[in-house]
Amino acid sequence: MKSASHCVYLTLETIFMKYTFERLINRFIGLVERGGNALPHPAVLFGLFGLITLVVSGIGSALGWSGLHPATGEQVDVVNLFSIEGLHRILLGMVDNYTGFAPLGIVMVAILGIGVAESSGLIRAMINALIIKAPPRMITFIVVFAAIVSNIASDLGYILIIPLSGVIFHTLGRHPIAGMSAAFAGVSGGFSANLLIGTIDPLLAGLSTEAARIIDPSYYVMPTANFYFMVVSTFVIAFVGTWLTDKWVEPRLGKYTGSVEVEPLSPPTALERKGMKWTLITFLAWMVLFLLGLIPENGFLRGADHSILHSPLLKGFISVLFIVSASLGLVYGYVAGTFKRQEDVVKGMSDGFKGMVSFLVLVFFAAQFVAWFKWSNLGFVLAINGAEILQNMNIGLIPLILLFIVFSGFINLFMGSASAKWAIMGPVFIPMFMLMGYTPELSQVVYRIGDSVTNIISPMMSYFALIIVYYQKYDIRYGLGTLIGTMLPYSVVFFIAWSLLLIVWVLLGIPLGPEAGIYLP
Numbered sequence: 001m002k003s004a005s006h007c008v009y010l011t012l013e014t015i016f017m018k019y020t021f022e023r024l025i026n027r028f029i030g031l032v033e034r035g036g037n038a039l040p041h042p043a044v045l046f047g048l049f050g051l052i053t054l055v056v057s058g059i060g061s062a063l064g065w066s067g068l069h070p071a072t073g074e075q076v077d078v079v080n081l082f083s084i085e086g087l088h089r090i091l092l093g094m095v096d097n098y099t100g101f102a103p104l105g106i107v108m109v110a111i112l113g114i115g116v117a118e119s120s121g122l123i124r125a126m127i128n129a130l131i132i133k134a135p136p137r138m139i140t141f142i143v144v145f146a147a148i149v150s151n152i153a154s155d156l157g158y159i160l161i162i163p164l165s166g167v168i169f170h171t172l173g174r175h176p177i178a179g180m181s182a183a184f185a186g187v188s189g190g191f192s193a194n195l196l197i198g199t200i201d202p203l204l205a206g207l208s209t210e211a212a213r214i215i216d217p218s219y220y221v222m223p224t225a226n227f228y229f230m231v232v233s234t235f236v237i238a239f240v241g242t243w244l245t246d247k248w249v250e251p252r253l254g255k256y257t258g259s260v261e262v263e264p265l266s267p268p269t270a271l272e273r274k275g276m277k278w279t280l281i282t283f284l285a286w287m288v289l290f291l292l293g294l295i296p297e298n299g300f301l302r303g304a305d306h307s308i309l310h311s312p313l314l315k316g317f318i319s320v321l322f323i324v325s326a327s328l329g330l331v332y333g334y335v336a337g338t339f340k341r342q343e344d345v346v347k348g349m350s351d352g353f354k355g356m357v358s359f360l361v362l363v364f365f366a367a368q369f370v371a372w373f374k375w376s377n378l379g380f381v382l383a384i385n386g387a388e389i390l391q392n393m394n395i396g397l398i399p400l401i402l403l404f405i406v407f408s409g410f411i412n413l414f415m416g417s418a419s420a421k422w423a424i425m426g427p428v429f430i431p432m433f434m435l436m437g438y439t440p441e442l443s444q445v446v447y448r449i450g451d452s453v454t455n456i457i458s459p460m461m462s463y464f465a466l467i468i469v470y471y472q473k474y475d476i477r478y479g480l481g482t483l484i485g486t487m488l489p490y491s492v493v494f495f496i497a498w499s500l501l502l503i504v505w506v507l508l509g510i511p512l513g514p515e516a517g518i519y520l521p
Contacts, residue, residue: 045480046365046465050372057376058082067384076380081372093371101367106318107356107466110159113322113329115352116345120333122279123164125272139172140182144241147186148193148234157187158463159321163470170262176474177486178250184467185241185490188455191418192448193233197223200418204444207422211430212440225441226448227513229505233498240497241490248489258474275336282331286324358472362465370460379414384428397438398503401446404429405499408450413458418451434520441516442506449502453495456487 040048061080068075080086098104117123134142143165150157162183169179191200202223212219268276293301294308303311313320329348333339339348373379393403411421425447433443455461459480471478511517 043362043365046362046369046459049459050365050369053369053372053376053378054082054086057086057372057378060376060378060381065381067381076377076384078378078381079376081376089375090368090372094368097367097371098364101363101370104360104363104367107159107359108353109318109322110325111352111356112349113325114160115349116326116333117329119338119344119348119351120329121272121336121338122275122329122332123167125268125276125332125336129268129276136172139168140245141238141242143168143179143182144186144190144245145234145238147183148190148238149195150187151191151194157183158466159318161187162467163473166470166474170256170260170474173262175250175253175256176260177256177471177478178245178253180467180470181249181486181490182241182245184487185244185456185494186238188461188463189452189487189490189494190234190237190241191452191455192226192230192445193237193452194230195234197227201226204418204422204448207426208430208440208444211426212434214427214431215434219440221440221444222514222516224513225516226445228510228516229445229502229512233501236497236501237494240493244489244493249486253486256474260474271336275332278335279328279332282328283324286327356469359466359469362469366465373414373460379411382411382414397436397506400436401502401506402499404443404446405450405453405495408447409454409495410450412451412454412460414460418448421451422447437520439512439517439520441512442518445502445512449495449498453491453498457484457491 057078058080060078065078066075081090114123143161147157147161147165150161162180165179165183166176167179170176205221205223205225208221208225209219212221290301290313293299294311294313297306301311301313302308330339330345333344333348339345393400395403408421408425411425422444426444429443429447430440434440458464464483468478468480468483471483505512506518509518
């Protein structure tokens with residue numbers, strides 16, 4: 001009897017602790033949301049960040065804030081933008097900052113092609129076909145998995161997968177913001193997971209090679225350095241993201257009660273089936289053309305060095321996306337009868353921009369802030385000095401891995417470019433890891449985890465402003481704080497899951513990629 005009472009007591013205690021924990025987490029996330037949403041409009045906020053950057057750069061310059069660049073040994077000083085010279089640079093660079101802001105042109109060009117596909121009815125028909133045929137329980141996993149894999153195609157995930165996931169969830173009667181959150185977590189939080197080598201891999205490997213040669217002049221880090229770990233990570237992040245969306249994020253959001261109407265599901269008509277048939281034929285024709293340009297050693301779509309990774313097909317993927325999506329939309333539209341005249345096509349392109357007006361305003365202020373922060377060298381100095389502090393902490397490998405992940409994630413909140421951060425941090429951490437007996441491939445994969453998990457809560461991430469615009473389509477009240485509060489659980493859980501995976505991987509001594517072990521000979 002006593003044993004039964006004790007079991008009941010322990011069960012009640014466990015339930016109470018679980019309820020208390022969930023209540024504390026919800027209260028914390030709610031606090032983040034309310035605090036963030038109490039801030040001004042994101043455009044105004046980026047403007048304020050820019051002004052703060054000017055003031056802090058003046059203070060930092062006056063106090064002599066600096067750091068030694070680990071690659072060149074040169075002193076990097078904070079540049080005073082709160083000065084006459086700074087004012088001149090700001091005035092002369094304002095237009096270029098805006099027009100040269102990478103996501104702006106990418107989004108505009110992509111929207112032209114996607115606008116044709118959307119106005120023709122092709123995207124709606126594809127969504128209907130996906131939803132009708134896919135098992136409902138698999139939709140979340142399909143969304144997260146597709147979002148992760150979309151990183152192979154540069155910015156496709158941000159431009160297409162995220163808004164598309166909102167439409168899919170909404171059509172199924174689920175909360176559209178949950179769908180977009182799942183996709184955003186996959187695209188951005190799962191940035192370092194994939195099934196194939198992407199364009200970022202050779203870039204990071206090149207920087208790692210240069211850093212490794214500080215210790216070993218003959219060392220070479222291959223683009224496939226983290227391939228095995230990336231492949232396994234793809235499935236781990238997909239499963240974790242699916243579980244978190246279904247069990248935490250969507251229940252917390254509740255039932256969608258916004259004004260955006262659900263597009264009803266209906267079986268495709270004879271004309272729609274004919275349109276999709278010819279669209280598929282057109283798509284396959286494009287694939288054949290691309291393969292003919294890539295497979296031969298001297299293929300016309302290979303890069304100047306005859307490599308596939310540096311081919312204009314991958315480096316210019318947004319242009320390819322525009323051409324392919326527009327052509328597919330044209331074929332479907334004219335075959336299915338949704339396009340009657342050429343004016344219908346132009347109208348489809350124009351309609352694509354209607355929801356982007358607020359994005360254009362937001363990007364202006366975001367572009368100025370990012371440029372000023374870069375000019376000031378505040379991010380460089382912060383990264384350099386932080387790396388030196390971490391280097392001087394003489395600790396074991398597992399604590400070092402965890403601290404390095406946390407440090408990389410923290411720096412990612414201030415510097416958006418993965419390659420720029422690694423150019424600074426690699427020459428510090430790679431030699432440190434090598435002197436401790438660990439490979440450059442290990443330090444690179446540790447950095448990539450930290451760089452990925454905080455992308456989804458970092459305002460410095462290039463597409464953060466665009467994601468806010470996506471969310472505001474379904475809830476105009478969505479602001480910076482709400483977005484960070486929604487994505488914070490993904491960031492925390494991805495950090496835990498990915499760190500545990502890497503720790504187990506290291507303890508078992510599994511190679512990270514082809515000829516890329518954990519320990520140096």
